[in-house]
Structure formats: structure tokens, C-alpha cells
Amino acid sequence: MRLHGKVALVTGGSHGIGQAIALNYAREGAKVAICGRGQAALDETVGIIRESGGAAVSYTVDVCDKQQVDDMVERLLAEWGAIDILVNNAGICDPAPFLDITESDWDRHMAINLKGTFLASQSVARAMVARGTKGSIIHMSSVNGLAAESDQVHYNATKAAMISMGMSMALELAPHGIRVNSLCPGFIETRLTQPLIQNGPAIAQYLKTIPMNRVGQPDEIATAAIFLASDDSRYMTGQSLVIDGGQLIKLS
Ligand SMILES: NC(=O)c1ccc[n+]([C@@H]2O[C@H](COP(=O)([O-])OP(=O)(O)OC[C@H]3O[C@@H](n4cnc5c(N)ncnc54)[C@H](O)[C@@H]3O)[C@@H](O)[C@H]2O)c1
Numbered sequence: 001m002r003l004h005g006k007v008a009l010v011t012g013g014s015h016g017i018g019q020a021i022a023l024n025y026a027r028e029g030a031k032v033a034i035c036g037r038g039q040a041a042l043d044e045t046v047g048i049i050r051e052s053g054g055a056a057v058s059y060t061v062d063v064c065d066k067q068q069v070d071d072m073v074e075r076l077l078a079e080w081g082a083i084d085i086l087v088n089n090a091g092i093c094d095p096a097p098f099l100d101i102t103e104s105d106w107d108r109h110m111a112i113n114l115k116g117t118f119l120a121s122q123s124v125a126r127a128m129v130a131r132g133t134k135g136s137i138i139h140m141s142s143v144n145g146l147a148a149e150s151d152q153v154h155y156n157a158t159k160a161a162m163i164s165m166g167m168s169m170a171l172e173l174a175p176h177g178i179r180v181n182s183l184c185p186g187f188i189e190t191r192l193t194q195p196l197i198q199n200g201p202a203i204a205q206y207l208k209t210i211p212m213n214r215v216g217q218p219d220e221i222a223t224a225a226i227f228l229a230s231d232d233s234r235y236m237t238g239q240s241l242v243i244d245g246g247q248l249i250k251l252s
Pocket residue numbers: 011012013014015016017018035036037038061062063064088089090091092093112140141142143184185186187188189190191192193
């Protein structure tokens with residue numbers, strides 16, 4: 001068990017990639033806290049972990065709200081005494097052509113994907129520093145933070161900024177023994193990607209951009225999240241790990 005005795009907080013841990021990370025962390029021995037906005041989905045994920053003998057708690061939190069994030073961190077510290085791992089996974093992606101993106105589309109992506117990552121990171125990092133916790137913080141970026149995709153200018157900008165934020169945080173937190181890295185998944189099968197997966201001709205065309213010729217599964221991101229959270233990556237900080245079936249290496 002690579003995370004035995006650790007406490008992990010996974011934002012957006014009730015669906016898709018975040019849920020897979022929460023379940024895999026629990027299997028590796030971590031006590032897992034998840035947050036999101038829908039109580040039913042949070043309860044379901046907590047139930048799965050507890051039924052298999054793990055420890056889990058959940059918080060209904062909007063990651064854009066500083067007060068809610070700070071309260072969650074305080075309650076979690078009161079519950080389990082420390083936070084060793086933070087995964088900034090909560091995110092949205094509502095594609096729209098650049099010329100049609102509204103100010104409110106832009107603000108919502110910045111608020112959830114970017115400000116949410118900042119708020120949770122700062123709150124947890126302060127607690128880690130105060131307690132001397134040699135923690136690991138992981139940002140869920142994307143291949144879209146490293147290369148451009150049409151109709152996603154707002155989303156791409158948040159994912160690139162998360163990588164930059166990760167490097168800058170890594171620099172300041174290294175003296176405290178806290179590591180910060182980003183994960184850059186390619187196309188992963190979740191409810192976020194269902195519209196494209198359900199569109200036969202479109203997904204057939206899309207798969208041509210992926211050398212491994214298939215979409216990825218949430219568990220295939222969770223295994224990398226275990227690596228970044230564990231001592232296996234103890235000399236690694238400020239980096240971005242791409243998991244995309246080879247999509248980014250392909251020129252044509
Ligand atoms: N699915 C992919 O192909 C893919 C690829 C690269 C990166 N990502 C990133 O992975 C992360 C998870 O995506 P997913 O595909 O699992 O999507 P998903 O929609 O299944 O999960 C998103 C999670 O974020 C939570 N969330 C959204 N807004 C929130 C808010 N304001 N406060 C708290 N929680 C909030 C949701 O409740 C949900 O649990 C996102 O950051 C996404 O950008 C996904």
C-alpha cells in the first residue's frame with residue numbers, strides 16, 4: 001500500500017477522473033476526503049470506499065468560494081489532523097468557438113478551473129507548512145494546457161495556467177518539502193467527454209489523432225496520480241506528466 005496512513009483531499013472527487021483517483025487512493029491505504037457540488041454523487045463515492053473498508057468523508061463545496069474552501073480544510077484538519085495530498089481535479093469544459101465565448105463563459109472557466117485550484121492549494125499548503133507536512137499537490141491540467149484545440153480558448157488558457165501555477169508553487173514550496181506537479185490527461189472517458197464519444201462519426205475521426213487509437217480510462221490517470229502522491233516520485237517537482245495515448249507526439 002503506497003499511501004498507507006496518508007490523508008488525501010480530491011476536489012471534484014465524486015465523478016470521472018476524480019472519483020477514480022479517490023477510489024484508487026483508498027485502495028492504496030489513504031484516508032480520502034472528496035468535495036463537489038452534488039451531495040448524492042459525493043455520498044455514493046464515500047459509500048463505495050467505506051464498503052470496501054476504507055475511510056472517506058465528503059464536503060459539499062464550490063471550489064470558487066474561498067470561505068467554503070477554507071472551512072472544508074479546517075474541518076478536514078479537525079477530523080484527521082493533517083492533509084498530505086491535494087488533488088486539484090474539479091473542473092469544467094464547455095466548448096464554444098472563440099468568437100462566441102461570452103464574458104460569463106470566460107469568468108466561469110477561470111473561476112472553477114483556475115481560481116479554485118489557487119484557493120484549495122493555498123489553503124492546504126498553509127496547513128502543510130504550519131504542521132511541517134511534506135506533502136504532494138497535484139493539479140489536473142490537460143494536454144490542452146500544452147497544445148491548442150479549437151473551440152476551447154477559455155478552457156485551454158486555464159489548463160496552461162495551471163501548469164505555470166504548478167511550477168511557480170513548486171519553487172516556493174520546495175524548501176518546505178512540499179512537491180507540486182501537474183497531470184496532463186488526453187481524451188479520457190467521463191461524462192465531460194460523453195457528447196463526443198456518443199457521436200459515432202466524430203469519435204471515429206477523433207481517434208485518428210491518437211496513436212494508441214482508443215480513449216483513455218479514468219483509472220489510467222489514477223495510477224499516475226498515485227505515483228505523484230507517493231514516495232515513488234519523491235525527487236520530482238514542478239513537472240507535468242502527459243498521459244494521452246501518444247496524442248501530443250503526432251504531427252500528422
Ligand atoms: N475527461 C477528459 O478527457 C479530461 C482530459 C484532460 C483533463 N481533464 C480534467 O480532469 C478533471 C476532471 O474531469 P472529468 O472528465 O472527470 O469531468 P467530470 O465532469 O466527470 O468531473 C468534474 C468534477 O468536478 C466537480 N466540479 C465542477 N465544478 C465544481 C465546483 N465549482 N466546485 C467543486 N467541484 C466542482 C464536479 O462535481 C465533478 O465531480 C477536470 O479538471 C478536467 O478539466 C479531463
